[in-house]
Amino acid sequence: MRTVHLLRKYNPAEWGGTETAIHRLFLGLRGQGVESIVYCPRLESGDPPDDPLRAAGCELHRFSAFVPILGIPDSYRRQLVSVGGNLMSFDLLPLLCRQGNVSIVHTHTLGRIGGIGRAFARWRRLPLVVTIHGGVLDLPPQLKNAIQQPVGQGWEWGRIFGLLLRSRELFDDADAIITCNPKEAALWEEKFPRKHILVQPHGVPMEQYGRDHRAAAQEAYPQLAGRRVLLAVGRIDSTKNQLWLVEQLPAVLQQHPDAMLVLAGACTEELYGRRMQQRIQELGLAERVLLTGGLAPADPRLLGLFQIADVLVLPSVSETFGLVLLEAWASGTCVISSRTSGASALIRHGANGWLFDLDDPAGFHKAVNRTLSEPGLKERLAARGAELVAAQYNTDALAGRMKWLYEELIEDKHALRHSA
Numbered sequence: 001m002r003t004v005h006l007l008r009k010y011n012p013a014e015w016g017g018t019e020t021a022i023h024r025l026f027l028g029l030r031g032q033g034v035e036s037i038v039y040c041p042r043l044e045s046g047d048p049p050d051d052p053l054r055a056a057g058c059e060l061h062r063f064s065a066f067v068p069i070l071g072i073p074d075s076y077r078r079q080l081v082s083v084g085g086n087l088m089s090f091d092l093l094p095l096l097c098r099q100g101n102v103s104i105v106h107t108h109t110l111g112r113i114g115g116i117g118r119a120f121a122r123w124r125r126l127p128l129v130v131t132i133h134g135g136v137l138d139l140p141p142q143l144k145n146a147i148q149q150p151v152g153q154g155w156e157w158g159r160i161f162g163l164l165l166r167s168r169e170l171f172d173d174a175d176a177i178i179t180c181n182p183k184e185a186a187l188w189e190e191k192f193p194r195k196h197i198l199v200q201p202h203g204v205p206m207e208q209y210g211r212d213h214r215a216a217a218q219e220a221y222p223q224l225a226g227r228r229v230l231l232a233v234g235r236i237d238s239t240k241n242q243l244w245l246v247e248q249l250p251a252v253l254q255q256h257p258d259a260m261l262v263l264a265g266a267c268t269e270e271l272y273g274r275r276m277q278q279r280i281q282e283l284g285l286a287e288r289v290l291l292t293g294g295l296a297p298a299d300p301r302l303l304g305l306f307q308i309a310d311v312l313v314l315p316s317v318s319e320t321f322g323l324v325l326l327e328a329w330a331s332g333t334c335v336i337s338s339r340t341s342g343a344s345a346l347i348r349h350g351a352n353g354w355l356f357d358l359d360d361p362a363g364f365h366k367a368v369n370r371t372l373s374e375p376g377l378k379e380r381l382a383a384r385g386a387e388l389v390a391a392q393y394n395t396d397a398l399a400g401r402m403k404w405l406y407e408e409l410i411e412d413k414h415a416l417r418h419s420a
Contacts, residue, residue, distance in 0.1 A: 001103045001406060002035045004096065006117045008065075008087055008109035010040035012048050013294055014266040016235045017323045018133045020297040021180075021202040022108060023052055028203065028399025030057045034406065037099065039092060041065035041081075052296060063092040065113070068158020075270045086111035088158045096120040104406050107170075108133060112158065115167030122173065127409035130170060131178040131200075135320045137187035138341050175409050180321040183341045198405060202323045203395030209303060209330035217304025221290060224308065227260040228372055231309035231333075233302070233324045234316070236276065236291075237269035241315045241338070241358070243276045248361055249285055255365070256372050259288070264305055266294030297327075306331035310378070311371045315358070316340055325353070326393050329385030334378045336367045352384040 005026075010019065026036045038053055042062040054060050065087040067080050081087070093116050106129040107117040114130065121128040162168070171177060171188075176196035179185050185199045218224065230252070234240040242263050252259050267273035280289050295302040306312070312328035312335045319340035325347065328335050335353040337343035347353040354367035371378050 002037060002101055003104045003106055003406065004099060004102050005036055005038045006107040006109055006113055007038060007040040008113050011043055012052055014268055015294050015296050021323060023056060024203050024395050025399060026053065026056050026058050028395045029403060031396060032399050032403040034403055039063060041087065061095060063089050063095055065089040069154040069156045072154035079269050088112045088161050092116050093120060102126060103410055104129065110170060112162050112165055112167050114170045115162060115165030118170050118173055119165055127175045127413045128173060129176045129178060130174040132184060135184055135318060138181060138184040138320060139318055176405060181342055182345055184320060200398065200402065201393055202321055203398040204326045204330050204389050204393050205395050206330050206390055209327060213300040213304035214307050216300035217308055220301045223290065224260060226258065228256055228258050229260055229262055229309040230311055230313050231262045231305055232313050233264045235265045236267040236273050238272045239317050241317050243279060244315045244358060245313060246276060246279055246289065248364060249288065250283060251365055252368055253288065255369055260290065261288060262290045262305060264292045264295055264302060306333055309333050311336055314338060314343060319343055322346055326389050329382060329389050332382050332386060334371050334382045335385060352381050352388060
């Protein structure tokens, strides 16, 4: 079975949760005998010499893509390319049309790139699968409003391509919609009661996180010696909300003077990153906040940070799943998260971790204080989380479910063609 996967962004230097989830899916599918053919935008710097997806056995093709908006600053254009832009490509469809022997089309992006995938699938009469890696229906109102606002003073001349590609019909024409969030899935089931809607959580290779990598982190970051480490893993941007943690750190230090905040992730929102750096200086926290930059998921330094951390903190405004929670549990680390729909589906408050509301910092500080002051409790919560990961989030089992879906959709499409 050969499957075409469409990505709106793939840059190993800006690795995040979506890249980790896709990478693990492809590894699992390879074990199931499914060949993954990946199409993603070309990088200005060129491909790195040891690309993780190629190393996972994927056939990788790059296409030219751009943000079809005039009159916006270069910094904002780079931000749109990194995380949120509705990209367009003129050469993707011709590249796809030259691709032979394809069984299914799986798009991991919406918008115009997803619309190109829709057009290709309809032309070849192939099953079309759409995975929602963020949120569409299940988004906080403030984030939904921000997404729907016009793009500054720019003129989005690319809208005509969305109309021509009928991008808005992507979900209508999809044979299956996949989300990692039960709440998001329930909303799509209401919208499309007869369509395949699948909750496919992200997987974690337990054995990888079970090996001891603490020495790699300690060697790379000697300033962590003797510190109580609060770790946040994720790209640096306003949705991940690391600035909120920086603002809370002085109060944490009053109760725990040996604490240190570690922010592991590439910066994908330049203005937000600069604002956070400025606030760190204003609060006098330069020696108490460590920014590691982007780290690949299998990097021993990152695995070691998970293992030496006293607690993993996830302060996101919106999080449809929360893969880092599973990774922390697999590493034997306790978790504290804002009350997003993804985290709420994983964490049982007080049983395997802690939840807090962003508008109630007292709840966050209570969770931090209990975690850092009660080692026995911290270990019990982490152990229960690890049991959940081992039982329900095995990478190979989840890849098997995906292959089963592919086979069912291919069979349905074949039967439809035969009857026609």
